[in-house]
Amino acid sequence: MKVTVSRKAHFNAAHRLYRKDWSDEKNQTIFGKCSNPHFHGHNYELVVHVTGIINPDTGYVIDMKILKDLIKEEVEDKMDHKNLNEEVPEFYDKIPTAENMVIVIYEALKPHMNPEHELAVTLYETPRNFVSYSG
Numbered sequence: 269m270k271v272t273v274s275r276k277a278h279f280n281a282a283h284r285l286y287r288k289d290w291s292d293e294k295n296q297t298i299f300g301k302c303s304n305p306h307f308h309g310h311n312y313e314l315v316v317h318v319t320g321i322i323n324p325d326t327g328y329v330i331d332m333k334i335l336k337d338l339i340k341e342e343v344e345d346k347m348d349h350k351n352l353n354e355e356v357p358e359f360y361d362k363i364p365t366a367e368n369m370v371i372v373i374y375e376a377l378k379p380h381m382n383p384e385h386e387l388a389v390t391l392y393e394t395p396r397n398f399v400s401y402s403g
């Protein structure tokens with residue numbers, strides 16, 4: 269029997285959605301407010317889901333303390349209160365959309381997970397807009 273355990277986390281970050289090879293006008297048309305040259309922030313909500321078999325010794329799928337610390341080290345410490353375009357190397361050459369962010373977050377967590385566990389990540393950029401990735 270497999271069970272999914274989930275942990276929520278939160279971080280604030282600034283970004284700008286734009287392509288250097290497009291004019292300001294085209295960036296504005298495609299990305300709208302998120303293309304503001306002066307950057308802007310979002311309150312990101314992250315939900316990390318881990319699916320696996322319950323360990324008969326502990327009754328856990330994964331120790332939540334371990335998952336909490338992993339999210340802090342691999343996501344919050346790298347992105348919280350950062351300018352994603354300028355301070356997070358993964359976005360030096362990648363547009364920091366929620367779609368690209370959720371993959372970056374998944375790829376940061378995955379190597380630290382038990383390979384037998386299934387990982388899925390959901391990222392809310394606003395309370396109504398969210399993206400999910402599970403590999």
Ligand code: NI
Pocket residue numbers: 283301302308310
């Ligand atoms: Ni934005």
